[in-house]
Amino acid sequence: MARSAPAFVAVFLLVSALLSIGAAQLQPPSGPPTDPSDAAALHAVFRQWSLESEVAGKDPCQNPVWNESLARNASVHCDCPSGVGVCRITHLNVTGYKNITKIPLELFNLTELVSLDLSNNNLNGSIPPGVSNLSKLEIWHFNNNNLSGSFPHELSLLRNLKSLWMFDNYIEGLVPEFIQNLTKLTDLRIYGTKIQGPIPRNLSILTNLEILMLGDLEGNPSYFDVIGEWSNLTMLSLRKCRLTGQLPSTPRNLPKLNYLDLTSNNLSGSIIQLLPYKNSSFIYVGENNFSERLPPEIVRPSLSLDVSYNHFVNGSLSNIPADQKWPINYIGTSVDASGIVDSRSLAILNCLRMKECNNSSLTNPGTSFAINCGGKQIDYPDLMQTVFSEDSTDLGGAGFHISTTSNWVVSRVDSDPFNKSSIVNISDNILATNMQELYKTARTSTSSLRYYMVGLANGKYVVQLFFAEIVITEGLGRRLFDIDIQGHNIKKDFDITNEAGGFGKATNITQDVTVYNSILEIHLYWSGRGTCCIPYKGAYGPLVSAIAVTRSVDPKVSPPEAPRSNSGRQDEKRRGVIAGIAALCIAAALISSSVVYLWWKWVSIVKRPVA
Template structure:
């Protein structure tokens, strides 16, 4: 008798379970177990891993790469692949290779370019040096190519122009030089392009307007070659446009391109001119940075919105009164270095002070008691320490947001901040640690710090003229580059009184490790009422370790004081030492006079003797 349908179904299920149990265990479903990596791909990967010192991690030669896939994975280091398998022949090709965060990886192996099916290649945050080999053109299927935060140099090879499928290209923080390549404009599938912190030169090619699919465009630190806005087109999907320090000498277009999704616009440190009214089409953005340019006119009230982080600092041609700032405004406006009229503005005393900071025309007579010292606990509460004299480090815990300023209640110092990451909207601003610092004076100062993703400035106001010692306190408390031999690096520049004193400053390297304090001491002459300390990101250093946006300047505390001998004048001679000097001078003068007298007497005696002898020998003479 034939089995009933329910019984037949039960038998089929049991049979299937038995077959599944008979399959060997592995990382893939049973139907993929018989698939294997293409022999050429497997050989190429083993050669690459062997040259990078990852051969042991790759396992025995007979181990199939596409069966293993992941070798090392953490926030600091990563070595993994992904594969695409053909259902017809059971062969798998390596399509993704991610090897990031290894200090010992310094060369690009030739075998890498035998992985011709690669769709994604991420070699960021290593120690790669030398030039990019022209054989990169073999990887014509690449859609993602990230090699940022390395030490690669030389020109960007022309053979890269064959990578027409690219959608994401990150090549920042290297030493690549030459003109910004025009052939990048042929990568019309690009959605994410980031090129900054290198040695490339402008201008930005006009045919970049072909990149109609862009969502993020970040260019910066271009030397030479003046650029204009003629490369910006109607980019319907663009949300981030950062053109910091690109040598742009243009005015904003009178007919602006259509950028309906734009939320982040950074045009800092160019030479833009024209009316500030030209920014009105971009007032729907969340971040608008146009500092260090030459915009003119009066700031329109329509642009002062509660949700817009606005930086108009160091546009000396701006004038007129500042529009009323909405009470619900999330961030303040950074307008240091403008000529905004304070007469009709709320808190005009602060505004007058901020104007004079930028112009360096503070009226010294308004400071009846000039100061000779200053100290601030950056990012921390007020602290007082007993030295030969008590030192009070002022509170510096104000939230400066994405673009803001804070004036101390005593009007003796100001802190200014500009910068936010285009991917991570909120900036920490202040960071701290509960870990203690042993064997150092004033250890609490190093437990907090103020940070910025672009520019951070402190101004000391009302100093009397003379020589001062500037002491900067640092300790890296965020990026632990020693954890798992991680690749994190914080690099930034430091200027004091507009003179650069540090380029690519690395706290961890200078201090000898993570969470180790160190100080920089610098002597400066103050001949006007303002002392400016400027710390700023120059496009270099890692961007995302241990989290997105962990980069840019960081400072723990600042102290300014007069040295013990500020004018380098030799101390006056004590009175007790004057008497022996006078005695010595009297003895010397007396001896000299005696010698002269003896010489005169000797000459006279000799003359008389000669005369007497002449009379004896010639009596009739």
């Protein structure tokens, strides 16, 4: 027994220590209480957001986290200066609550806020002018909501703002001139809204900018002179901003620029003007009017380069080894690729360049195609009697792949440096389909996907697009993109999850089209809407599982009544006239007979002898 005593004492001390630790953890955290005005304001806000049950009876700064997950976040951070005796709420995050639909006025009583994140909710209505009370605000993210109206002028008073995210809303009006007053801005993102240009030229005075993303601006054109001498700028995206004119002959001083996106504008002039930015990792200038020779020194294996649909750009890619895939998309240009592609691929590229195929260059015009986007070849003989050909080439940040056996091309431009692959796949089962494997892979992009079927016999076709959302599997995330076929928009803000009725469920779109010039083009593209970073950065933009194109077959119907010729109708009219005349003659004869009969009766009565 004597030997066991030390062991017993050790166990007793260990249990006591653990109990002490547990008891300490059950005690409320120590520290100064929340400032009464801040606490009252926060509780009032949470009551209107139906979140009061999570904070009722609690001191906010001593219970800073109420909900923290990928889908939702409700938390505060406080500053507790020594000697003051109270804590002030400086950071408020409330994201991912679809039941939150308005901005309570009490929110603007939290005057010490430095950071306010209200993204990914369902806020609607206009931004209240009381926002001017938050004069210490440095970070304000209210992206991915349904806010409308215009920028309140009071926002110009937030002179400490460094990061302003307001993309994916319905805010309208002009890009406000007062943004030039927010001179501390380092990160400005405005796209996927109803805001119109032009971009204020005085934007160039925001010398602290590190990230500038403007996009989807209608209205009056803008010019590249809005770009300033931004020595700290690393990311510049002016996608679809109606930029017009030429790049300045004296290049802007952007020494840290790593990402340049000028897609879908009206920029012209020599493409050589891009040379000052050649050390970037991403240059996207597709769908513009640049011209002249593509500088060979700008084409590098470490640069994702998109110059597609600049019809006047020419030059040669002879500096690219034929056996090496470089990240460049030059479809729709006059760039000579004969040194790096085979004759069959070159014939297909020439078809796309001329926007029409000479069938002598492509044997046997096709009448059907099927593609398993992002996956291997799949055959469904019992279900569709179609072989879905393989489409598993990773196209990186910019590139295209030509299927010479089936005469189709896939072209991709990816506008997000965080999106590492154009192919996604899962192993989970897909609901609402008996073609599981077809939907377990997909091709994606954060900007643009184009599929071309080349060498089709002209006529009418049926296009089937196959979708299943296999990336964004949380209710908070939203993938929205547009779909054009043959240059006509058939879906705006298409949401796979809504269309299918849930995540991981199959859905299809069927569209009748007409091919006139032997080329069918399917374009899926991001228009600035939807969430950006759920479940990871770069998880947005178009996604497609498969494509099938078949020649239309007229349905079997009863033959219509043969049309009557003009002569037949004239004969019918003639017969009608004759029948009418005959009827009139018969009527006249009857009337005449009646008159004769009455006259005879009258005569017989008059001549009868008197008795």
